[in-house]
Amino acid sequence: MLMPKNRQLILNSIRTNLKIFIKFSRFLVLILLVACKSDNANKGGNAETTSTAAATEQAKTTSSKKIVVFGDSLTAGYGLDDVNDAFPGIIQDKIDALQLDYTVVNSGVSGETTSGGINRIDWVLNEEPSIFILELGANDGLRGVPLQQTKENLQGIIDAVKKRYPSTKIILAGMQLPPNMGQTYTTEFKNLFPSLAKKNDLYLIPFLLDNVGGIAALNQSDGIHPTKEGHEILATNVWNVLKPILK
Template sequence: MILTVATLGSRNVAAAEPFQIVGFGDSLMAGYQLNTGEGFPERLQAKLEQLGYDISVTNAGVSGDTTSGGLSRLDWSVPDGTDLVILELGANDMLRGLVPEVTEQNLEKMILRLKERGIEILLVGMYAAPNLGADYIRRFDSIYPRLAEKHGLPLVPFFLDGVVTNANLLLSDGMHPNAEGVDRIVENVLPVLKPLVAPAKKNM
């Protein structure tokens, strides 16, 4: 589901301040083992600026973070004045085999807190690893589309789409994207993100 920009209609498009995005997530957001400027928030900001948007993307990723950890730090990691949060958490819950229903509860609490503050949300999904079994995969993979539908959120179904299956786009650990992989992720996210940041387009 992709929301229209009407949800951001109250924003003053002529405001002097850049549109404030916070990338809130785990090592995939933090830029694990990447050089300065190669992480997803940095590459996303560079791409949006290249496309003519007045944007600031803050990196609030913490390597190893779970949804429980994210919930505990959400309020102080997302400052007042934030327009949009890209919510990318759950991969570490899955890798640890944590109960999917608890992951969903934590994500929903974060969604509700952000909504209470008037902050828009782009939800980023994750898929369970195939070795976790059919039942776990079914329960985990359904979390993100269900939350997106319930709360009317735009959704990127799988953050690593086209990356995790391509060794050329991964670090040697076979799990995290390299710089080229990050660029692919940015391209995956842009079609869903652009309608949400339309007020930040220069010379509209």
């Protein structure tokens, strides 16, 4: 049995150690609180920085003049790993390299016909384009759609753009068909685009697929849709007409 004196010494030692532990615990809690506050402040700072950067990028996109590319699978970049490898994305790179205040909007839909284009033109025009590139008609031709119908649909799209935005510059991408569609049909189809361009005072890309169409090495296995390298050439064909307008 412990003597009263020894018991008192032990109790005093326990009390002392307990006080030290409590003080240390309070100190540790204080350190943790300060650390958490600092970490939250840093997170808040990072979030604010990220938010500011996003807002700046959004403001830039909003303030930029729009180039809307309205087309089919050629515009959409069918079969490519990255849609930015399609010619509209390459055009954007060329614009950025020159530090011009334009944003390219890819409004391509694979399989789109001129009839489908008529149905969605009003929605696409919400982009308020300064320049409108019309790339439709190829699917009409491959399906043997009557040329008069294709012509009327393209005219309807042109009219819709001019009515809503009279100052918008319109570029029409010319297309051609393989000879197996018949000589008369392919010839009239080819002539349809320069005819519309002349009638409506539009800029014309004579043949979007120039130096690409029919060249196996520049097309995917279907023989119709360009590879990434093929799109580089398409972008050049477009750029030759677009660049003087931008300057």
